[in-house]
Amino acid sequence: MAWATIDAPKPGGKLRQYRIAFVVGTRPEAIKLSPVAHALAALGEPPHLFVTGQHPGLELSDHRLEGFTATLLDCPGQPDPMLHSELVRGALKRLLPLDPPDLLIVQGDTSSALGGALAARETGVPLAHVEAGLRSHDPNLPWPEEENRVAIDRLADLLFAPTSGNAANLRRDKVAGEVTITGNSGIDVLAELVGPLPLKPQRRWWPRSHFKLLVTCHRRENWGSGLDRLAKAIRVLAEHNIHCEMLLPPNPKVTERMTALLGDAPNVKLIAPLSHFAMIDAMRRADLVLSDSGGIQEEAPALGVPLLVLRDKTERPEGLTSGSMELVGTDPERIVEAVMRLRRDRAALRAMARPCLPFGDGRAAPRIARHCLTFLEDRIEPADSLTA
Numbered sequence: 001m002a003w004a005t006i007d008a009p010k011p012g013g014k015l016r017q018y019r020i021a022f023v024v025g026t027r028p029e030a031i032k033l034s035p036v037a038h039a040l041a042a043l044g045e046p047p048h049l050f051v052t053g054q055h056p057g058l059e060l061s062d063h064r065l066e067g068f069t070a071t072l073l074d075c076p077g078q079p080d081p082m083l084h085s086e087l088v089r090g091a092l093k094r095l096l097p098l099d100p101p102d103l104l105i106v107q108g109d110t111s112s113a114l115g116g117a118l119a120a121r122e123t124g125v126p127l128a129h130v131e132a133g134l135r136s137h138d139p140n141l142p143w144p145e146e147e148n149r150v151a152i153d154r155l156a157d158l159l160f161a162p163t164s165g166n167a168a169n170l171r172r173d174k175v176a177g178e179v180t181i182t183g184n185s186g187i188d189v190l191a192e193l194v195g196p197l198p199l200k201p202q203r204r205w206w207p208r209s210h211f212k213l214l215v216t217c218h219r220r221e222n223w224g225s226g227l228d229r230l231a232k233a234i235r236v237l238a239e240h241n242i243h244c245e246m247l248l249p250p251n252p253k254v255t256e257r258m259t260a261l262l263g264d265a266p267n268v269k270l271i272a273p274l275s276h277f278a279m280i281d282a283m284r285r286a287d288l289v290l291s292d293s294g295g296i297q298e299e300a301p302a303l304g305v306p307l308l309v310l311r312d313k314t315e316r317p318e319g320l321t322s323g324s325m326e327l328v329g330t331d332p333e334r335i336v337e338a339v340m341r342l343r344r345d346r347a348a349l350r351a352m353a354r355p356c357l358p359f360g361d362g363r364a365a366p367r368i369a370r371h372c373l374t375f376l377e378d379r380i381e382p383a384d385s386l387t388a
């Protein structure tokens with residue numbers, strides 16, 4: 001494995017170069033780990049990336065990660081996410097002992113993150129979890145992510161909780177590792193893309209000929225009948241002159257189904273996956289977003305974009321408390337009622353569109369990077385000085 005090295009003395013006069021590695025499997029992991037990688041690099045500790053291949057089309061350069069050394073694990077996502085975790089775990093169990101990192105960092109709740117966490121534990125590599133403590137308190141919603149979160153948090157030495165509610169979940173679970181509230185690094189990325197946070201309210205809802213929705217739906221729980229119900233709601237809304245941009249996810253099964261259900265619907269435009277910048281722009285241009293995504297629940301409040309969440313439960317209740325989003329599930333009547341109500345009631349829509357920061361202030365990554373270094377200094381340097 002090629003570790004990036006820096007010849008100059010470390011900031012603070014230290015000569016020790018730590019070896020920090022990340023596991024990156026999916027687009028949201030790349031989005032949220034990019035600012036952490038850059039914050040570590042700014043402290044003289046550029047991380048090495050283990051890219052699992054869970055999302056085969058993932059381009060590191062789309063997320064400003066191309067400058068970091070990387071090992072490709074060649075473990076594409078599997079229909080059975082548990083099998084995928086096993087593949088990542090096996091690949092890393094072979095690689096980590098060859099040149100062990102001082103710290104392995106995983107993010108979120110993907111099968112890549114779980115595989116990385118298990119491999120770290122089994123090879124004795126300390127583990128940090130970015131985005132720790134999220135809980136829907138229902139092992140099936142979302143599955144397997146809720147189980148993955150609980151398992152990773154139990155294994156981690158360092159737990160970076162985005163919010164105080166996430167930290168409370170971790171205390172309730174009596175995790176053994178050290179918990180720090182940092183904010184979500186996904187909000188740091190928004191600050192890079194749209195400018196300093198908090199944003200000023202920008203939406204006016206001047207009378208327009210049509211009301212515009214942006215819709216994303218990719219969660220496993222919504223495959224099958226959930227997609228049928230959502231498509232039914234969108235057809236009804238389109239008949240009421242509500243224009244809908246439906247974002248097709250990379251998953252071909254979901255894309256084929258949505259194309260079959262909505263390909264010919266008037267006022268509905270099906271669009272291919274967008275770059276993160278284009279996605280944020282599309283969210284800001286929509287009057288209302290409908291989504292089952294986790295990351296979009298964090299981004300919408302910060303951008304001041306009203307959001308209806310196409311799920312029955314969320315692990316991000318902070319967005320509900322802030323008034324930026326509502327849970328509507330996938331019942332067509334409930335979705336249509338909520339959209340029509342908000343189209344009529346502009347005051348309610350405007351109240352949902354006040355930019356707010358329940359998931360972090362945009363400075364999570366430097367906090368996470370500093371904590372990682374403090375942990376390594378405390379852990380490694382005393383041992384080094386004993387053997388010197």
Ligand SMILES: CC(=O)N[C@H]1[C@@H](OP(=O)(O)OP(=O)(O)OC[C@H]2O[C@@H](n3ccc(=O)[nH]c3=O)[C@H](O)[C@@H]2O)O[C@H](CO)[C@@H](O)[C@@H]1O
Binds near residue numbers: 110273296
């Ligand atoms: C159920 C759930 O919440 N699952 C998790 C999932 O992602 P999550 O559900 O957030 O995954 P998505 O695929 O929706 O990715 C969301 C991110 O991708 C961006 N986007 C979306 C569509 C598009 O065409 N282009 C684009 O750039 C969004 O702006 C957002 O930043 O993995 C994340 C990373 O571990 C976790 O934080 C989430 O908890």
